[in-house]
Amino acid sequence: MVKLLYITNGIHGSGGLERVLSIKASYLAEHYNYDITILSLNDLKEPFYQFSPKIKFVSIDVSGNPLAYFLKYKRGIRDIIKSFKPDIISVCDDGLKGFILPQILKSKPPIIYERHASVSLNFNTANKGFFQKLKNKFTYFLMRWAATKFDKFVVLTNGNLKEWKDGNLEVIPNPLSFYPKELLQKTKLPKTILAVGSHSYNKGYDLLLQSWKKVNEQFPDWKLMIYGKKNPECKLVELSNQLRISSSVTFNDPIPNIEEAYAKAAMLVLPSRSEGFGMVLIEAMAYGLPCISYDCPHGPGDIITNGEDGYLIENGNVDEFANRIIGLIQNPENLLQIGVKARRNVKRYLPEHIVDQWDKLFKTLLV
Template sequence: MKKILYITNGINGSGGLERVLSIKTTVLSAQFGYEVHILVLNEAWRNPFYAFAPGVRMHTISVSGNPLQYIKQYRNGIKAIVQEVQPDVISVCDDGLKGFFVPQILRHSTIPVIYERHASVLIDQQQGLKAKVMQGLMKRLAGGFDAFVVLTQNNLNEWPVNNNLKVIPNPLTFYPEQVSDTLAPKLIAVGSHSYNKGYDLLLQVWKGLQDIFPEWELHIYGRIDNAQTYPVMAKALGVANTVHFHEPDPEIMLRYQESSIMVLPSRSEGFGMVLIEAMACGLPCVSFDCPSGPRDIIAHGEDGFLVPPGNVGEMTERLKELMADGKLRKEMGQLARKQVQRFLPERVIGQWDRLFKQLIK
């Protein structure tokens, strides 16, 4: 039985990386026969938001203190766990800088090391010079991995041309038998409350729709920031009565099934897991054509709409079109469900199995 060791920060959050890792590790162990290990920091495997298969083995290292102490503990901890587990392949799932140094930490090892990039480099677009320096260093270090895996064809353009670059999309979280009837007057958006997710733009869009469709509601699911930025903004814009903010919901599939349209106002995405989840539940999606992901998922005008990034006026018009036409919603939602089958886990995880075997061989 071949062993895989995943190195990440933690698996107890509600983000896309944790969700994808729970699916991949479950399928790899249950259907493909791998012995799966996950290494986290500071015991961040306890009380996971998503379910992990009982056979997946957890490891942790403690890191703290000043940067030098932290780096030393990180380096020594990884070496110790690798020595203990003796994996056949290692996959690093860490969108921060430190994960890029794993090949250097293990430079005397013959174990192949993969890097999985779950975010666009544009996610740090607000952070200025520091982010640019970090991105430059990441790009220099990217060639040190045996394989560097991104989620979309568009993501390839963000990294230097190396023969180690691969594209493997995220797998679907679910593909339920019961789908939305697209009749309920509800829009849904899913994602944490960050600038990158574009909820400020979405609230402007909603302000232009609320009076035209007074019976409709917008439901936003995602971790709310301490400052309550978007609930406060909703009040200032006069839309708080029809916009409802919710914390992350482990039963998000049910929330899609209760809705009729999915909207993604992001400024950038790593992939757009929420799009394929909504489509699996029979929802048409309206998304900004941001880098990266939506254009690899949505067939514009067929199963949803792509809108030029940041174009509030056009997103308003596209949503208006769907909200006013129940037949169009249903037709687009049905096609979305059919076309999203290419992301079924058995199809996507098979690509990982082939990559692992290639590198181990």
Template sequence: MKIIYILKSFAQLAGTERVMADKINYLAQKGYSITLITYEQGVHPLAYKLHPTVKHIDLETRFFTLQKHSLLTRSFYYIKLKRLFRKKLQGIVNEQKPDYIVTTTYSLKVAKDILRAKYNAKTIMESHINHDSLIKHYEFKKKDINRYFFLVYDKINKNTLKKYDLFVSLTEKDATQWRMSGIKTKVIPNPVTNYPKEINTNKKSNNRIIAVGRLNHQKGFDKLIEAFSLISSKYPEWRIDIYGQGELERELNSQIIQKRLEGRVVINQPTKDIYIEYLNSDFLVLSSNFEGFGLVLIEAMACGIPVVSFDCPYGPNEIITDMKDGILVKNGNVNQLSEKMEWMITHKVERTEMGIQARVSAKKYEIKYIMSIWEELFKNKLK
């Protein structure tokens, strides 16, 4: 069976790239013929190692470079790049004659072009972020003229998504939103990258909280830092390690200094060995304003550490059973987040028991279980 995956790029050490690498490698190991097509990769190396049988092709249609031009010039080159994208993709599809073409909502701008080039392949659109984050008109007030423009924009995109043979969402609540627009949607959660065979349930506390994600508005690390500042003086031996990079790094470091938390809250570069960091931590905090799923939750839980998470849309409340394998906090409530972090700090026995249960809860996300759903779909022609 031949499958083409189309991604904007495969250069960041981030959750989506890690998940896509895991799925692609799993299928390649099972004997599927996999081609990964990127179109904005450029000279950047691949973020994660791919199975040697996976073929990677970059179309060299870097749409992001158009931002430096004026609107008129940008429009001209945008049309030119779109034509080049279609021509190159069509050539590959005609040559390989794939059974399936899979892409993600991060490639929404070329979604219609992929449909035009599909040959006889079945098409699948994966969503790695929630419905409301993709619908742009929600960002504007009702009387804002831009809202009406983006209402049309959103309608066009939804009509395109309806033409895909299947839309895959990560959570039930998100899937409900897409189905209301008449889009054929199936829920398939992300797989956990690694499920350690054994963990040390009697390990000594490292007095360490971990947080993982891009340093942007979505991940809400400013709220995490604020919450920790409310209790940090009471627990001077405790610290937070954040792993990520992004546009808010300088702003977050300034907040750390302002709160006098230097050395207590540390921003680290992303690492390919994040599971080592999970295993050396006592619990994870997810402070996101919104999520598509919350991959870091099941990663941490698989390592036997409990989680404290905002009950943000969507993902956490479908993954966490409150006070059993983690703790859910009212979305955006910094004071409550601080209180629940303190509970985790001061209840070592309960925290350990919660971590053991978290590992049990995460087992259903093992890649062999999640990928069996994908394989069944492929074999049954998406039925």
């Protein structure tokens, strides 16, 4: 039995990383008989998503000033490794601290880094001052160097390969969360467009609202439903009021059974400025929804075949984004045909295909 330790920030959040970890770890425990422990930080809450009962959870306290934080982080992880004695470690942390683990673990089993986001997530791309650019370049240099110290550095898309040095890289995409065997027949096309993801600059909801203004002018009876953790600093409610579209836009909290929202929508839109993968794309496609996404770095371009099972829009082009939404609304037959192709094409991300790649990678490193 392979003993696998996952190290992550937390499992109580509603993001894509947490969802993917719940699917992947549970599948390895249930179908491949892995002995799995998940180590998280300051995480005493219940998981947002469901995990296999075979999985064990531990949490370490890393509060305090930066020095105290680092020392607790280092000591806590070393203690867990000493107690659990894993055969392999997989780091799921898109922050900077996860990169230092090969340096702080003196003697260790093979260690993998799972990169769930584009590099731009670590940088404030809205700030283009000279010193911020210099800091970003230096940080990126350190990240690329640190990435080479892992036994394997796993990214989600072929586009992500461009962000890192060659050598220990491997591409393994995310697995599907669900794939309904049958879809309920919709007697008429729902006049609802869906977006899913936490509020942040990176997710591009400010761009989406600008596009939606143009859509709303032509189709005032259509609704935009946004599900995701809210962030008042993004001022999205204020922006929707300024654009005079607030009556057609609803900001919802995240829900664990997001598939209910997919079942009630006509299409999904992803306005992100960058993505590690785009988990919501494959979930929506499983429900037969055409997806419109910016061709951002780097996930959507690997998932969507432009014009066949969805549309890729020039990154940041709000007018073209709006026009594609309008085009699908005006042509319901084309919308449905694209949705059928999307549902068929997304089968390549079923867990039995993706988790098998992880099993083979782990066992290769253990030889």
